[in-house]
Amino acid sequence: MSWVTIDESECNQCGLCVTRCMTCFSSKDDVVVVQTDEITCNLCGHCVSLCPTDAIHHEKMDMRNFPSLDRAIPFDSQQFIDFLRQRRSHRHFTGKEIPREQLETLVDICRYAPTGSNRQPVEIKVIQASDRVALFSDLTVDYFVNLIEQVEGQVGSSGPKARKSRRISGSCMRMSCVTNPWAWPGSSAWMWSSARHPA
Secondary structure, three states, X not given: OOOEEEOOOOOOOOOHHHHHOOOOEEEEOOEEEEOOOOOXXXXXXXXXXXXXXXXXXXXXXXXXXXXXXXXXXXOOHHHHHHHHHOOOOOOOOOOOOOOHHHHHHHHHHHOOOOOHHHOOOOXXXXXXXXXXXXXHHHHHXXXXXXXXXXXXXXXXXXXXXXXXXXXXXXXXXXXXXXXOOOOOOOOOOOOHHHOOOOO
C-alpha cells in the first residue's frame, strides 16, 4: 500500500509532484499516479509541502507540520535584511536558569532548519548540570588539542615555533569551546575580547 494518497477532489493535475519527485509520482493519461514505500520515499515531505491545493497526504508524516502557505502575507525584504544584520552573539551570561518550556520551544523550532532531503541528521542534547557542562567542555578542548598535535605530526611541524603555535591555539580553543549557554545555564562564560587568535 502506498504511503502517499492523493485527494482527487482537491488535485488540480498541475504535475508539480511529478516534476519534483519522479521516483514516487508519475503521470498516466494525464492523471497523476503515486506509489511510495520504503524503497522510493526518503520521507523528505517535499511532495506535501509543494502541493498548491493540499491534495497530498503522507501517512508516515505528521500533516500538522505542513501549514498552508498564505501568499497574501506581506514580506518586507528590507525588514528581513535589517533583522539579519542586527543579529549579535552574546558570550556573557547571568547564569539564570532557562525554563524548560522555552528550551523545548527552541529545540523544536530547530527541526525546521533546512537539511538535505529533510533528513535532519542532527541530535540535540540539552544538559543543564553545570558540572557536566564543564566536563564536556574540557573533553571537547582535549579532543581538539590532540587533533592539532596529530595534524602537526602528519605535516612534520616541529621546533619552538610549532610548539608555540600549538600552545597558543590550545589556549584560544580552551576559551572558545564553552558549550552553548542558552541550553546549559550555569556554565562558565567569557567575554569575546578575552579570546585572541594568533596572528
